[in-house]
Amino acid sequence: MTDVDLAIIGSGSGNSIPDDRFDDWSIAIFEKGVYGGTCLNVGCIPTKMYVYAGEVAETIRESARYGIDSHIDDVRWRDIVTRVFGRIDPISLGGQQYREDKCDNISVLHSHVRFAGTTDDGRYRLLTDDGDEVTARKVVIAAGSRSFIPEAIASGSAPFHTNEDVMRLASLPRHLVIVGGGYISAEFAHVFASLGTEVTIIARGDKLLRHLDADISDRFTEIASKRFDVRFNASVTGTKIGDEGAVVVELSDGSSVTADALLVATGRTPNGDGLHLDTIGVSLDDAGRVECDEFGRTAAQNVWTLGDVSSPYQLKHVANHEARVVQANLLRDFDGDDLDKFDHRFVPAAVFTHPQIASVGLTEAQAREQGLDVTVKVQDYGDVAYGWAMEDTTGLCKIVAERGTGRILGAHLIGPQAPTVIQPVIQAMHFGLDATSMAKGQYWIHPGMPEVLENALLGLDI
Numbered sequence: 001m002t003d004v005d006l007a008i009i010g011s012g013s014g015n016s017i018p019d020d021r022f023d024d025w026s027i028a029i030f031e032k033g034v035y036g037g038t039c040l041n042v043g044c045i046p047t048k049m050y051v052y053a054g055e056v057a058e059t060i061r062e063s064a065r066y067g068i069d070s071h072i073d074d075v076r077w078r079d080i081v082t083r084v085f086g087r088i089d090p091i092s093l094g095g096q097q098y099r100e101d102k103c104d105n106i107s108v109l110h111s112h113v114r115f116a117g118t119t120d121d122g123r124y125r126l127l128t129d130d131g132d133e134v135t136a137r138k139v140v141i142a143a144g145s146r147s148f149i150p151e152a153i154a155s156g157s158a159p160f161h162t163n164e165d166v167m168r169l170a171s172l173p174r175h176l177v178i179v180g181g182g183y184i185s186a187e188f189a190h191v192f193a194s195l196g197t198e199v200t201i202i203a204r205g206d207k208l209l210r211h212l213d214a215d216i217s218d219r220f221t222e223i224a225s226k227r228f229d230v231r232f233n234a235s236v237t238g239t240k241i242g243d244e245g246a247v248v249v250e251l252s253d254g255s256s257v258t259a260d261a262l263l264v265a266t267g268r269t270p271n272g273d274g275l276h277l278d279t280i281g282v283s284l285d286d287a288g289r290v291e292c293d294e295f296g297r298t299a300a301q302n303v304w305t306l307g308d309v310s311s312p313y314q315l316k317h318v319a320n321h322e323a324r325v326v327q328a329n330l331l332r333d334f335d336g337d338d339l340d341k342f343d344h345r346f347v348p349a350a351v352f353t354h355p356q357i358a359s360v361g362l363t364e365a366q367a368r369e370q371g372l373d374v375t376v377k378v379q380d381y382g383d384v385a386y387g388w389a390m391e392d393t394t395g396l397c398k399i400v401a402e403r404g405t406g407r408i409l410g411a412h413l414i415g416p417q418a419p420t421v422i423q424p425v426i427q428a429m430h431f432g433l434d435a436t437s438m439a440k441g442q443y444w445i446h447p448g449m450p451e452v453l454e455n456a457l458l459g460l461d462i
């Protein structure tokens with residue numbers, strides 16, 4: 001049995017907690033999977049490397065519009081896979097080796113771990129599947145989330161993929177069917193279609209990216225419906241293996257889709273259910289998240305949590321922010337009155353599909369539901385100089401603000417570089433800058449794409 005000052009469950013954002021302020025703490029990091037967690041290995045980073053390859057392919061395809069004739073000779077899938085993971089795998093391994101070989105105060109245990117109550121002197125008992133027992137004075141639960149697989153697919157006979165393995169397929173599928181109409185679906189549909197795969201999306205509702213502002217989800221749904229075969233209002237009732245190993249996905253309307261591969265992108269389940277949290281008096285909420293307060297404290301003394309396992313926002317920038325808060329709080333008293341708080345006021349998000357999408361704050365519908373006096377301006381990308389130069393016909397920027405005060409309530413963009421273009425609005429909201437001051441109180445580089453923001457702000461009826 002080993003005794004440590006701090007146990008960290010999960011090497012994603014949890015791995016960023018031990019810095020030099022913790023050099024005299026003994027620390028155990030538990031990781032049952034690949035070191036570095038979801039974002040690095042099977043999430044944000046590799047997906048965006050594929051998205052970039054997809055963007056290059058799309059640029060070539062669209063080049064004739066600008067008087068440049070070009071064509072794609074070949075898509076070397078194996079080389080794309082090698083480029084992506086040839087860069088990522090060494091980073092994961094390097095991070096693991098740094099903790100194992102260079103941090104004398106840290107041990108890494110490569111196993112699933114769970115709680116087993118407390119010792120007589122109040123230390124937390126942690127048992128690994130490998131048979132190790134560790135006791136800890138403080139614990140950080142940073143165990144992330146996993147793909148949710150609908151029962152009809154889990155119990156079907158056809159093989160399926162998730163984000164864990166779809167980026168390492170042996171060859172580029174000719175036809176990919178994706179179940180789900182959210183983030184992961186929108187990003188992978190773009191990637192695979194760009195590289196030449198025929199894509200079918202199975203969506204439960206009548207729109208894609210339904211959680212976004214209606215103008216954005218409507219626009220994306222319209223664009224995606226032209227690019228992919230989208231089956232709306234359809235659920236999967238079963239799967240089977242067809243001729244020559246094909247995947248057959250059976251739908252609630254009696255139809256079926258036959259493809260080479262099936263990708264499941266139907267949300268992510270927090271991993272708190274595998275931790276035996278009842279043994280330390282910590283509960284999961286109705287969504288399966290580890291319950292905590294705004295400081296990251298669970299109901300158990302000196303047990304903290306952060307990221308996908310407990311957060312309503314399954315986003316890396318949120319997990320990282322929460323890790324910084326918990327890191328600062330670990331160095332203080334659990335019951336102190338000087339703890340840092342999670343700041344979830346204006347959490348931005350982006351979907352790296354085509355066109356790119358970014359949003360922050362309230363949708364127009366949410367602002368109206370709150371009874372606010374709302375003013376809205378939708379500005380087309382094509383009406384500002386750079387969007388016009390690109391001959392953009394689909395991009396839009398929507399700003400939602402409060403009439404009278406000019407308080408910015410939300411911003412929603414679909415169009416080239418939307419996740420970059422939106423950043424000044426995120427900053428304005430965080431620092432309390434109103435729409436008029438933001439529009440008129442600074443220069444906007446002409447003819448830069450952020451002029452789409454300037455014009456939207458100026459167009460508000462405040």
Ligand SMILES: Cc1cc2nc3c(=O)[nH]c(=O)nc-3n(C[C@H](O)[C@H](O)[C@H](O)COP(=O)(O)OP(=O)(O)OC[C@H]3O[C@@H](n4cnc5c(N)ncnc54)[C@H](O)[C@@H]3O)c2cc1C
Pocket residue numbers: 009010011012013014030031032033034036037038039040042043044045047111112113114142143144145163184271274275306307308309313314315316317318319352
């Ligand atoms: C395909 C995809 C693309 C994404 N793209 C983006 C993006 O572009 N931008 C963005 O902001 N977010 C993105 N996300 C979300 C982002 O990856 C997550 O929000 C983030 O990685 C969560 O970090 P975390 O530290 O909470 O969990 P993780 O990084 O998942 O780390 C948790 C770790 O805990 C380990 N673990 C779990 N249970 C145990 C246990 N009992 N014992 C031992 N180890 C355990 C797991 O193996 C895992 O490695 C994406 C997610 C996916 C799936």
Ligand SMILES: NC(=O)c1ccc[n+]([C@@H]2O[C@H](COP(=O)([O-])OP(=O)(O)OC[C@H]3O[C@@H](n4cnc5c(N)ncnc54)[C@H](O)[C@@H]3O)[C@@H](O)[C@H]2O)c1
Pocket residue numbers: 150179180181182183184185187203204205209235236265266267268313314315349350351352
């Ligand atoms: N760019 C990014 O920041 C990024 C990219 C990818 C993933 N992520 C994170 O990962 C999370 C998970 O992504 P996701 O796309 O899996 O989830 P999601 O919540 O974005 O979308 C899930 C989709 O699956 C559908 N669905 C849910 N249950 C279903 C069922 N039983 N049968 C059929 N359809 C069902 C939903 O209606 C929805 O369309 C996201 O919520 C996001 O937080 C972020």
